Amino acid sequence: MQIVETLNEGLKRAYTLTVTAKDIDARVDEEVKTIAPQVRMPGFRPGKVPANLVRKMHGASLQREALDKSVRDGVEKLISENKLRPAMQPTVELTEDYEEGKDAEVKVTLEILPVVPTPSIDGLKLERLTVEVTDAQVDEAVERIASQSQRYEDAPKTAKAKTGDQVVMDFTGKVDGVAFEGGTGTGMAVAIGSGNLIPGFEEQLVGVKAGDEKTINVTFPKDYGAANLAGKDATFDLVITAVKHPSDKPADDEFAKQLGLESIEKLRELLKGQIEQEHNGLTRTFMKRRLLDQLAAGHDFEVPPGMVEAEFGQIWSQLEHEASHEEDPEAALAEMEKERDDYRKIAERRVRLGLLLSEIGQANGVEISQIEMNRLIAQAAQQYAPQDRERFVQYVQNEPMAAAQLRAPLYEDKVVDYLFEKAEITDRVVERADLEAAIESEDSDLHVHGPGCGHDHHDHDHKPAKKAAAKKPAAKAEAKAEEPAAEAKAPAKKAAAKKAAEPKAESTEAAEAPAKKPAAKKKTAKAEG
Incomplete structure (x- = not known):
């Protein structure tokens, strides 16, 4: 040859x-x-x-x-x-x-x-913004759950139902005087004003009381899921078995037990832990962005155009998808087009940071164990139908590039953790709103951040249709996926x-x-x- x-x-x-x-x-x-x-x-x-x-x-x-x-x-x-x-x-x-x-x-x-210059990781300085969990935040979380799990108490038998009340009924639905399949039931409970039933149904429940029998008239929407009922006029014969008022009891041990917990204090502990996790996630996102900013500022080298093009394609595809769900998709797309070059620069910086993080990891012995890799594969396989999971596992095991893409986000996190350990970190307690504002701040040069392979590890949304925030879509697109796109250096050859x-x-x-x-x-x- x-x-x-x-x-x-x-x-x-x-x-x-x-x-x-x-x-x-x-x-x-x-x-x-x-x-x-x-x-x-x-x-x-x-x-x-x-x-x-x-x-x-x-x-x-x-x-x-x-x-x-x-x-x-x-x-x-x-x-x-x-x-x-x-x-x-x-x-x-x-x-x-x-x-x-x-x-x-x-x-x-x-x-x-490219041959990546030896990364400079000395002298990294980061600020860790932390948010304390207050009793007021826990109270708000408890109330939010309570409002989502509205409790009702039996009203007096003579009480007439009003908006906000819950009505329990038996019913028989008919079209042209003939009961239709799926239109009969007992003990159905509905809150008046919830909008859970077809238009016009709940409004006709206002004024009923326990023991009443009533026939109501409704028209199924033209786009109703059952084709045999769509757009048809119907009647429902109702027997009202109970009317209930919303309970104004505070969230207590009884409420917690309904949720499967021992007491309201256990619920509060659980919610406090969830809020702390949210705060920790925001803190890490802020620190990670600042870290990547410092790395990007200190390193500049040529990157493969094909990798940049692939990364840009992922960014652009995601933006197009989100623009299609805006009120004015055409305006959103037009706004995106104005910033096409900015998004391409974002893609280039992601790739460069990916190569840089990969180099740092390899130079400092950052590795993913086989146990960790097996766990990643097993988790990813759960996204597939049971009959396809084994095939997916075999595919990842036989395709080095597929395995590299799967391990990239975890590898990046481990490299970032390593750099956090090396950095000089100062702590400052702030309010959550201040931390969120710092993450979104354009003044902090957050337009470009870590390289990605399409995975979204942070709760950031593109808003391409909002002209007033023209730079923000770029910042958010850039922050979407920060795992190293080129972390798969070692297996690429095979x-x-x-x-x-x-x-x-x-x-x-x-x-x-x-x-x-x-x-x-x-x-x-x-x-x-």
Whole structure:
């Protein structure tokens, strides 16, 4: 095999691989020897089919397999011999259609990771803004839960229901005088004014009292879920079994027990802990942003354009999705277009910070244990249907790039924790509103932050349609995903070589790979006859 470098410009590289017909033919012979014992053909005993017949039967597929393997080996060789560190999957394509018996010429293009200057992590200074949990905050949380879990007490039998009261009833629904399926029930409770029933239903409950029988008239909405009822007029025969007033009892032990807790104090402890976690999350977000600001300010180096483009694509896709849900999507998109260059700069800085964090982690022995990795895979697998989870686990275990993407957020957190330990930290107690304002502040140069691979670890929303806050969408988009996009430096080499076996396939996202597995198996099965 001949390997010729055709481009060496910045971080871009290109090579031409020439796979000789002799090499391909030799590989076909090897494959024939491998599968021949398994091939069955009428007139021959199992495993006794002549090699020339096996070649004739499966020649085309064997040629493709041989070419794939040759290209894969060639890409591995050029990466190894040239000591390359691919930033993304190399693009591998045949320069012309392959013809059996002729040499095959393959073009390989890729971008490599830059040589990152030794990161300077000395002299980092951070301020830790903390928020204390007050009794008033806990009281507010308790009241919020109480309001969401409204309790009701039986009203006097003569009491007439009013808005806010709960009515308990038995009912029979009819269309054209005939009861319809699903329109009959007993003991249904509804709060008047809740809007939980079809329009006009709850309003007609005002004035009823326990023991009343009443028929009400309603019209199902045209977009009602059941097509046989949509837009139809209906009647409901009601028997009112109880009317209840909202309870004004304070949240007490009885209320806590309804929630499955021992006492109101246990509820307060639980809520206090939740608020503390929220505050700690805000504190970490603030510190992390300041940390990334300092790192970005002290390091500047070229980054792979392909990685920047991929990162920008993720940012832009997310913004387009969120703009589509604005009141005026067209205006939102137009506002985004004005800041396209800003978002691209954000993508570039994310990638640079990702490479920087990766370098810091590797230089200082930051690692993710196999136990931690197994836990990550198991958690991610839960997002899939039960029958697909094992396949997902196998895919991650067999695809280094997919595993790297999965581990990136945790790896970044561990690197950030390491840097927190190295930094000189001063503490200041502030109000929550002040901390939130500091996180959102544009004065703090938070337009650009850590690199991402599409995961959102912080509660930030883009608001691209609001012109008055034109810079804020950029700041929030930048803060969305701060895990290192290039953390997968070590396994990139293997992944690139593996993917290169597909001569006409360009770089593929991890999510596509599982769909390719069955195809690969099918090809093998065919070759085996």
